[in-house]
């Protein structure tokens with residue numbers, strides 16, 4: 001699999017060029033509104049003084065970092081605001097490779113392809129650990145794959161693409177594997193607001209110098225275009241306390257700073273958005289998951305109902321998840337999903353459908369008609 005060329009656009013563009021109406025279930029961009037306070041924050045920003053149109057502090061707006069630190073119960077000095085979870089993952093993985101011995105990154109299979117692409121261009125060796133049949137990564141399998149060569153272990157919960165959510169025990173076990181092998185656990189928690197199981201546990205619940213947690217407001221506040229994310233690095237007074245400084249320097253050299261108005265609006269929304277906003281998003285998605293899974297049953301597909309996130313991985317009889325079949329599905333059924341082959345080998349027979357569309361009902365009907 002060529003992870004260095006992002007494949008999402010390939011299927012999206014194919015779907016956009018199709019001669020027929022297509023329900024686009026490829027991209028992970030929410031189709032719902034951001035919290036009202038995001039819009040208010042942006043509007044208010046238009047009237048701000050000229051100096052607030054200049055560079056933000058490189059690590060992020062003070063108030064935003066304080067709010068993030070309070071959310072996680074950590075010292076503000078550990079927080080770097082980044083351009084989305086993407087940059088946070090980049091900084092964390094780079095730091096892990098530099099700081100720890102070994103040149104290997106352990107990744108789950110199926111994998112969020114950008115981890116693998118990033119590992120490739122950072123010149124790291126990649127070792128993939130296949131998930132279990134229910135889509136979960138078994139900590140014992142991660143332990144068996146890890147060695148002194150391992151510098152970084154990546155975990156993602158709730159998971160893209162499997163929908164798995166790891167509880168406290170599994171997260172503690174991933175952290176332990178990192179510690180035992182003198183490596184860094186990078187815990188990507190960008191879907192943390194989309195846990196339907198009640199099981200989600202942040203890696204930060206485990207006190208460890210071997211953990212970086214990454215996150216963003218991209219999905220939780222439906223603002224993927226804002227590019228506001230963050231990483232929480234290990235305590236600055238511990239053995240890996242320099243990781244935050246290294247990341248800050250890299251972030252500064254690459255970006256100078258993140259977008260100030262976007263950070264301001266997100267900060268406002270953190271302060272003013274109540275839990276009902278997040279509950280409504282979860283409820284909407286759970287209804288979509290329910291309807292989509294009903295259709296998958298009718299269509300004779302094999303799948304695991306996601307415990308979190310907003311993707312469903314499904315396998316249809318005699319229809320492997322190749323790029324060719326994804327394109328066939330666009331042309332013949334009018335539904336665009338992402339080929340499982342884009343996520344590695346373990347789920348190459350599956351297709352991944354993103355439920356970030358108001359047209360789940362139409363997609364469901366079309367899939368039942370096509371495969372049923």
Ligand SMILES: Cc1ncc(COP(=O)(O)O)c(C=O)c1O
Nearest residue numbers: 028084085086112160216218229
């Ligand atoms: C697992 C995972 N991590 C990171 C990202 C990127 O997040 P951001 O848009 O905040 O960079 C995505 C986006 O789809 C994702 O699925």
